[in-house]
Amino acid sequence: MPDPILDIRDLTITARRRLILDRVSLQARRGQVLGIIGPSGVGKSTLLRAINRMLELQPGYRVKGEIRFHGHDIHDADVDPDTLRQRIGMIFQQPVVFPTTIAKNVLFGAARLRRLGKSERAALLDSSLREAALWHEVKDRLHDSALRLSIGQQQRLCLARALALDPEVILMDEPTSALDPKATEAIEERILAMKATRCVVLVTHNLDQARRVTDWVACLCADNGHGELRFSSFPRDGRASAMLSETSCWASSTPSSLRLFSSVSGGRRRLGRIAILSACSAG
Amino acid sequence: MHALPHGRLTWQKRRPPDAVVFTCLAAAALFLALLGFTLILWVREAWPAIRAHGGEMLTSGEWFYRHQHFGALAMIYGSAVVSLLALLLAAPVAFATAIFISEWLPHTLRPWAKAAVEFLAAIPSVIYGLLGIMFLRTWMADWLAPFDPLSGDMLLTAAVLLAVMILPTVTTFAEDSLRAVPAAQRLAARGLALNRTQTIHRIVLPQAWPGMIGAALLGLGRGLGETIAVFLIIGRLDNRLPESLLDPAPLIEPGQTLTSKLGGPETHIAMGDPLHWGAILTLGLILLVLTTLFVSLGNLLLRKNPAHP
Amino acid sequence: MKKALQLLSALTTGSAAAGVLLLAGALAFVLITRGSAAISPAFLTQETREAGASGGILWQIAGTLILVATAALVALPFATALGITRAWLLPPQSRPARVLGFILQLLNAVPSILLGILGLILFTGMLGWGKSWLAGGVLLGIMIVPTAAVMLANRIESLPRGQLDAAAGLGLRRGHIIRSIILPQSAAALLSGMLLGLARAAGETAPILFVAAVFSGATIPTGIHEQPVLALPYHIFVLAQDSFQEASRTNLWGAALVLVTLVSLPALAAIPMRHKLHNAADHA
Numbered sequence: 113m114p115d116p117i118l119d120i121r122d123l124t125i126t127a128r129r130r131l132i133l134d135r136v137s138l139q140a141r142r143g144q145v146l147g148i149i150g151p152s153g154v155g156k157s158t159l160l161r162a163i164n165r166m167l168e169l170q171p172g173y174r175v176k177g178e179i180r181f182h183g184h185d186i187h188d189a190d191v192d193p194d195t196l197r198q199r200i201g202m203i204f205q206q207p208v209v210f211p212t213t214i215a216k217n218v219l220f221g222a223a224r225l226r227r228l229g230k231s232e233r234a235a236l237l238d239s240s241l242r243e244a245a246l247w248h249e250v251k252d253r254l255h256d257s258a259l260r261l262s263i264g265q266q267q268r269l270c271l272a273r274a275l276a277l278d279p280e281v282i283l284m285d286e287p288t289s290a291l292d293p294k295a296t297e298a299i300e301e302r303i304l305a306m307k308a309t310r311c312v313v314l315v316t317h318n319l320d321q322a323r324r325v326t327d328w329v330a331c332l333c334a335d336n337g338h339g340e341l342r343f344s345s346f347p348r349d350g351r352a353s354a355m356l357s358e359t360s361c362w363a364s365s366t367p368s369s370l371r372l373f374s375s376v377s378g379g380r381r382r383l384g385r386i387a388i389l390s391a392c393s394a395g
Numbered sequence: 396m397h398a399l400p401h402g403r404l405t406w407q408k409r410r411p412p413d414a415v416v417f418t419c420l421a422a423a424a425l426f427l428a429l430l431g432f433t434l435i436l437w438v439r440e441a442w443p444a445i446r447a448h449g450g451e452m453l454t455s456g457e458w459f460y461r462h463q464h465f466g467a468l469a470m471i472y473g474s475a476v477v478s479l480l481a482l483l484l485a486a487p488v489a490f491a492t493a494i495f496i497s498e499w500l501p502h503t504l505r506p507w508a509k510a511a512v513e514f515l516a517a518i519p520s521v522i523y524g525l526l527g528i529m530f531l532r533t534w535m536a537d538w539l540a541p542f543d544p545l546s547g548d549m550l551l552t553a554a555v556l557l558a559v560m561i562l563p564t565v566t567t568f569a570e571d572s573l574r575a576v577p578a579a580q581r582l583a584a585r586g587l588a589l590n591r592t593q594t595i596h597r598i599v600l601p602q603a604w605p606g607m608i609g610a611a612l613l614g615l616g617r618g619l620g621e622t623i624a625v626f627l628i629i630g631r632l633d634n635r636l637p638e639s640l641l642d643p644a645p646l647i648e649p650g651q652t653l654t655s656k657l658g659g660p661e662t663h664i665a666m667g668d669p670l671h672w673g674a675i676l677t678l679g680l681i682l683l684v685l686t687t688l689f690v691s692l693g694n695l696l697l698r699k700n701p702a703h704p
Numbered sequence: 705m706k707k708a709l710q711l712l713s714a715l716t717t718g719s720a721a722a723g724v725l726l727l728a729g730a731l732a733f734v735l736i737t738r739g740s741a742a743i744s745p746a747f748l749t750q751e752t753r754e755a756g757a758s759g760g761i762l763w764q765i766a767g768t769l770i771l772v773a774t775a776a777l778v779a780l781p782f783a784t785a786l787g788i789t790r791a792w793l794l795p796p797q798s799r800p801a802r803v804l805g806f807i808l809q810l811l812n813a814v815p816s817i818l819l820g821i822l823g824l825i826l827f828t829g830m831l832g833w834g835k836s837w838l839a840g841g842v843l844l845g846i847m848i849v850p851t852a853a854v855m856l857a858n859r860i861e862s863l864p865r866g867q868l869d870a871a872a873g874l875g876l877r878r879g880h881i882i883r884s885i886i887l888p889q890s891a892a893a894l895l896s897g898m899l900l901g902l903a904r905a906a907g908e909t910a911p912i913l914f915v916a917a918v919f920s921g922a923t924i925p926t927g928i929h930e931q932p933v934l935a936l937p938y939h940i941f942v943l944a945q946d947s948f949q950e951a952s953r954t955n956l957w958g959a960a961l962v963l964v965t966l967v968s969l970p971a972l973a974a975i976p977m978r979h980k981l982h983n984a985a986d987h988a
Binding site: 622687 | 706709710713714716717718719720721723724725727728729731732734735781782784785786788789790793804806807809810811813814815816817818820821822824825826828829830849877878879880882883903904906907908909910913914937940941944945956960963964967968971
């Protein structure tokens with residue numbers, strides 16, 4: 113097995129003295145999709161934001177333990193967090209497009225990091241949008257406002273924007289939970305395509321999605337009032353698939369599950385949630 | 396084309412802040428440094444008077460600069476009486492107006508009422524002073540004729556004019572703190588069959604009152620610092636102190652406030668003489684301390700509003 | 705009984721509000737009826753004669769515009785820098801950010817007469833400028849800085865968090881984010897803060913009393929040293945003290961109407977912008 117690109121060891125996160133995550137250890141390798149599942153409020157997004165040091169932008173969070181990127185601790189003094197974030201891209205739950213054109217959105221990061229010639233711009237637009245599978249839908253209106261795209265297209269635009277920086281790792285924070293089934297399918301297909309050259313860390317609520325696209329899943333639970341790693345394993349491995357539908361992980365944190373229920377919104381989302389809830393009641 | 400780099404990465408060293416960040420921080424620091432510098436300069440030039448007269452400035456009511464008597468008590472008294480009286484006159488009207496605009500007025504009319512309040516706030520103080528000279532002074536002299544004042548220039552006139560001037564300030568901030576109480580709470584109260592008056596008294600005011608006191612304190616701070624309008628109608632007579640604190644007689648006599656003294660010709664005259672100049676600057680410091688006190692207290696209370704995290 | 709109490713409560717607060725409204729209306733009415741008698745093209749384009757009894761207020765308007773323009777140039781960079789520093793560069797809710805916010809609030813409340821005396825210390829005392837338009841412009845600029853900086857900072861704090869996160873997630877540096885997201889999206893707030901501040905500055909007398917304004921004998925300044933200007937508020941201030949001269953009254957009210965119009969215009973221009981901001985803040 114190749115050396116892990118990301119090696120998280122004993123990661124402990126506190127927010128204003130409240131323990132959020134307790135000693136989580138995880139590895140992510142190239143060519144692999146690492147899934148992180150668990151009930152809401154368990155600290156999945158917090159974990160994700162610690163990996164590219166986005167967490168420091170929010171006041172009050174403290175991170176202990178190591179996160180090694182290619183064997184190098186990202187909290188070392190010589191690491192520039194902005195450079196780190198270029199190499200570890202991030203996709204959010206709600207697509208965030210900037211109020212400008214499609215082309216400018218794609219080049220938003222890249223154009224500010226280095227001078228781009230005209231042909232370079234075109235090439236980068238082409239390759240990023242193709243990799244995000246958006247090229248054919250927008251190639252004739254690159255200079256239209258990005259706000260006019262559908263929400264699914266906007267999410268792929270965000271993906272293209274991150275890909276324009278050619279990151280090695282892409283962190284995805286429930287990237288499909290705001291999307292309809294068709295748009296979800298497009299994103300899942302992109303995840304599977306991207307893993308050939310990159311490493312993807314995917315936080316998801318959707319157990320089916322975890323089964324479909326991940327190569328390795330880590331389940332976080334909140335049994336003791338804070339997030340802990342329950343297990344990590346191959347999703348299709350017998351033990352893991354049993355665990356994926358295991359109930360205690362979800363049921364043990366009833367308040368969180370209730371919160372799950374109250375935040376149910378979209379169609380696809382609802383299906384996933386109901387699956388979870390029925391799993392709970394079965395236990 | 397997206398080949399992953401192999402092996403150990405060479406990290407870029409943490410770069411120095413880029414030009415935009417650096418410029419911002421530098422300009423902000425420069426501004427604050429200049430402020431600090433001027434404050435130090437101010438205290439240094441005030442120092443001769445503070446050293447020579449010190450506490451006497453706060454306890455003596457005698458200000459005769461030709462004899463080097465620099466007692467500020469009469470001016471402090473004038474400032475305190477004028478602005479407290481102004482607040483007493485303005486606050487009830489301002490609070491009632493704020494409650495009406497926030498709780499009774501239909502949404503669609505609210506911007507118009509607020510525009511009128513803002514118009515009052517936008518009128519420069521020299522215009523209020525002009526109105527005071529042209530109208531208020533005469534009215535007050537006629538109205539108080541039974542008490543036989545010397546003229547319309549008196550502390551009471553200044554207080555009434557100042558009340559009009561701080562009215563919009565207090566109204567605006569009081570309305571803000573009423574609005575900060577979530578609309579959902581009002582609805583919930585109405586759902587429990589409380590009528591509008593009960594909702595105001597039991598739900599809205601208990602939460603908004605610290606903010607409304609804060610609004611009053613901000614008005615007080617504003618009133619203490621007001622110069623031009625007060626200057627024009629207060630009569631600017633030095634050394635008028637009452638027999639006792641509750642003696643109403645000085646109210647219908649001309650007087651002096653800290654600001655009317657500072658805005659007067661004496662400030663220019665004082666510049667050559669370190670002691671006199673120092674005394675004038677000390678008046679300024681007293682004024683600064685007083686306004687700072689009330690304004691910071693007021694802001695603290697405004698932010699205390701529970702609905703205003 | 706309940707009904708009666710409710711009616712009483714509505715009536716008392718309502719009559720207070722009506723009083724305030726009436727007051728605003730009466731002030732506007734007095735200014736317009738008395739002032740409009742003086743207003744004519746000649747009044748706006750001629751210089752003052754006979755100590756205000758005849759002629760116009762051309763150089764007073766020009767002087768006020770010079771002071772306000774200078775104040776805007778002085779205030780804009782500092783207000784921008786302080787607003788961004790307060791809301792974006794310093795960690796949110798950290799002690800330095802709160803201290804800076806506190807300083808700005810206090811600065812906003814400093815009585816304007818103290819700025820006038822500050823001008824005496826700095827420009828007359830230290831730099832020996834005598835009366836100079838630049839001194840007045842700088843002092844008015846200092847006065848505007850906190851207003852505009854606070855409005856800018858509040859707007860930055862209400863910017864959609866997602867956009868800032870997304871930009872940071874792309875590895876953009878803080879300076880990049882300032883230029884590409886923060887400034888474009890909060891420029892309206894900065895502008896409306898500047899306009900409100902400028903409106904206030906245009907009407908201020910106290911800061912320019914000692915160091916910048918004279919009653920007569922100045923036109924367009926040609927240097928810095930001993931180059932005062934005429935200014936509308938100062939003109940009114942001086943004439944108001946001589947109000948027993950019947951001859952100058954009409955022109956005095958005319959000048960007052962022009963000044964109030966001048967300070968209301970930027971405030972009016974800022975209203976739609978502020979409504980937009982208010983709505984944006986509500987939906988964020």
